[in-house]
Amino acid sequence: MNQPSARQRQSSSEANYRPGYEIAAELILEYILREGLRPGDRLPTEKELAEAVQMSRTVVREAVKILSALKRLSVQKGRGIYVAEPEDAPWRESFAQFLPADLGQVDQMFEFRRHIESATARLAAQRAVPAQVKALHEAARLSAEAAERNDVEDFARSDEQFHQAVAAAAANMFMSATIESVQRLQRQVSVIGLAGVAGGSLVVAADQHLAIAQAIASGDEGQAVTLMTQHIDMTRQQFQEEIRHRLLSRDEGTHANH
Secondary structure (H helix, E strand, O other), X not given: OOOOOHHHHHHOOHHHOOOHHHHXXXXXXXXXXXXOOOOOOEOOOHHHHHHHHOOOHHHHHHHHHHHHHOOXXXXXXXXXXXXXXXXXXXXXXXXXXXXXXXXXXHHHHHXXXXXXXXXXXXXXXXXXXXXXXXXXXXXXXXXXHHHHHOOHHHHHHHHHHHHHHHHHHHOOHHHHHHHHHHHHHHHHHHXXXXXXXXXXXHHHHHHHHHHHHHHHHOOOHHHHHHHHHHHHHHHHHHHHHHHHHHHHHHHHHHHHOO
C-alpha cells in the first residue's frame, strides 16, 4: 500500500496544520528519493527546487535551512545545494578500529551478528513475499553449488548474497544497512585473519542456508530464528578456531626464528 505524499498529508485536515516550511522540507526529501540523488549530488537551484515541489521560494529557502541544520543538505556558498554526506555513525569509529585477527573483536562481531540476524530471520519469516523467497532459495542454491566445488570465493559471495536476501525479506532498511556493514568486517576477517581460507565446512554452512530459506518460506518464525542462530554460532566457532590456529602457528614460527 502506497504511503500518502507530504502534499496529501498537508491537505488531509485543517486540524492537522503544519507550517509550510515543514511540508517543503518533507517534499524536498521526497524529491531527492524520487530523483535517485545520492550523497554529494547537486540539487537544482532554489528557484528550480521551488518549482519542482510547487512551493514558494521563501518557504523552500526556510526548508533548506532546516535540512542543512539537520545535516541532510549541504549549502555551499557560490556553488549550490548538495545532498549531504552522512556523518560518521557512532559505530563507524569501532568499525575503523576493527582488528580482523583479534579473537576478542571477532567474537564481538559474531555476537552482534547473532542478535541482529536472528531478528532479521524472524521478520523475514513474517514478511517475505514470493519474489524475496525466490531470491533466498537462489542464493542458498548458489552457495551449495560453490560449496560442492569447494570454491571459497564464490561461496563467500553467495553467502553475503544470502544474508542480504534475508535482510531484504525482513523489510527493514536499518537492519539491511547494518548487516551490509558487518559483512564488510567479516570479509576483512576472511582476507586478513584467515588469508582467504574458509573458516569451516562450506557444505555444512550451505545446508544451513537451504534450511533457513525453507523455514522463512514456510513462515516458521521460531525455526528461522533457531536455524539462523545455529548458523551464526557455528560460523563464529569455526572462525575462532581457525584464527587461533593461525596465531599459534605464527607464534611458534617466531620463537623458532630466535
